[in-house]
Amino acid sequence: MANKVEYNRFSSRYTDLASRRLGGQALSCSDDFFAEMENLLNPDPAVFIEDKYTHRGKWMDGWESRRRRDSGYDWCIIKLGAPGVIKGLDVDTSHFLGNAPKSVSVEACSLQGDPDESTQWVEILARTEVEPGSHNLLDVNSDKTWTHIRLNIFPDGGVARLKVYGEVTPDWDWYLPGEPIDLAAIVNGGRPLLCSDMFFSPMENLLMPGRGKDMGDGWETKRRRGGRDCDWLVLKLGDLGKVAKVEVDTAHFKGNFPASFTLEAVKLEAGAEVTESNVDELNWLPLIEQTPLHADRQHRFMKEVKNQDQTISHIRLKIFPDGGVSRLKVWCLRGQA
Structure with missing residues (x-):
């Protein structure tokens, strides 16, 4: 690739x-x-x-x-x-x-x-x-x-x-009891693990603080010419949690934003890893069904989030068919309770 x-x-x-x-x-x-x-x-x-x-x-x-x-x-x-x-x-x-x-x-x-x-x-x-x-x-x-x-x-x-x-090492004491935390954020220990493609810009950008400063400050794949139907990215959350709300931000992506996306999640045992060979075999739960995206916009979801009672450790973002996303934020109630 x-x-x-x-x-x-x-x-x-x-x-x-x-x-x-x-x-x-x-x-x-x-x-x-x-x-x-x-x-x-x-x-x-x-x-x-x-x-x-x-x-x-x-x-x-x-x-x-x-x-x-x-x-x-x-x-x-x-x-x-x-x-x-x-x-x-x-x-x-x-x-x-x-x-x-x-x-x-x-x-x-x-x-x-x-x-x-x-x-x-x-x-x-x-x-x-x-x-x-x-x-x-x-x-x-x-x-x-x-x-x-x-x-x-x-x-x-x-x-x-x-x-x-x-x-x-996140400072969990900074947050109030029961406060939703963006566990995907780099500063809270979130870490991108794998993606199908990052030809134009690295996957780490997706989890950085703030909004993207320009089109280069996001995760962008090359144009698809056949093959699989979507691009994808897997990230590990900074801690176990239950998803409460999500933001998908396509800031600055105007002629190259994805047409739609889905969000899935899984809970893995401590020490288990996601690899290119096992990523499709994991028991991914749907969080957000396939949903249209728009150019240069913050898309926010709360009522649309499924399986909010499930504790998860990893997220998979799929974008159809390709394109760029500036930021992904996943606010969770931290812990297994």
């Missing part, structure tokens, strides 16, 4: 906890003389412009410190957009060739506020050499929930982008 969306071994399984779209923020750094720390969390791939300079030197799309003349190192503190268990890192040194760090380490902490001089940092990645001009994919072995990290670069230099991959 042709596919413009590229994944690495972390991004195909985990969420970028530091994503600016989730609220990730570069808080402070030891030095960003040549290029600002905020660039680290830019969601777009880093670029290089051959003849672009500033009054401080060569313009670089990343975070770059000046050359150190002592035995120290540089650092940058990142607030994660969503607290979570960190599984891996992408320390991206794209375009940093003669000015990349030699090695990096990463520390983490878990706080309600922001770190200060008294903060106790825990090392989650020991000092590790990195390659210039590369996506350095580094495993993290930690089972704790973290809210902030500190990237240390030795001795100095530049990093284009930083992605912190892991599993979101």
